[in-house]
Amino acid sequence: AQSVSQHNHHVILSEAASLELGCNYSYGGTVNLFWYVQYPGQHLQLLLKYFSGDPLVKGIKGFEAEFIKSKFSFNLRKPSVQWSDTAEYFCAVVMEYGNKLVFGAGTILRVKS
Amino acid sequence: NAGVTQTPKFQVLKTGQSMTLQCAQDMNHNSMYWYRQDPGMGLRLIYYSASEGTTDKGEVPNGYNVSRLNKREFSLRLESAAPSQTSVYFCASRDRGYNEQFFGPGTRLTVL
DSSP: OOEEEESOSEEEEETTOOEEEOEEEEOSSOEEEEEEEEOTTSOOEEEEEEOSSOSEEEOGGGOEEEEEGGGTEEEEEESSOOGGGOEEEEEEEEETTOSOOEEOOOEEEEEEO | OOOEEEEOSEEEEOTTOOEEEEEEESSOOSEEEEEEEOTTSOEEEEEEESSTTOOEEOSOOTTEEEEEOSSSBEEEEESSOOGGGOEEEEEEEEOTTOOOOEEOOOEEEEEO
């Protein structure tokens, strides 16, 4: 069965620090990859997605992610975080043409102002 | 467009009570999903409906039933609530041919 691992459950950063959140998945076939964000008290919103093509994808609010097929990874990055990035971040994977997203456990990011 | 809507937003039940969580989407999506979110466990799929008239079990279906009432609506029923079902429940929908899912605002359920 597919699984998704997110390396850190809690991350605390100061404003302007750089962010990298790790995500690895276990599935050998073609996948579609997503990062979702959940701001406090809100529902999940799509941050960015990878279906095919350029493995470096750019999302909203200055986030980007790199798909490295050989490492089964899809890490999320942001060069300089802001206090408003405080949220929980979820990596998710679905098999190409599949029906079901599999989510990681989530990473709670707290940015100190 | 309202997107995906869920009712109620909050609910408190006693052990053994039943209730139905409602979900509707106005994006004409084919597939709909119910997840539960628990701290440190991410979102886990309870049931999904790939298209109107079909439903399938997800990762954690025990204690739940679903009904795909029509293309717009997908309800989740707890027949006899248990404290282990205390959670935040999210409904989502997806269009055919695309894998991006759109989420509702969630229902926070507490079972005492």
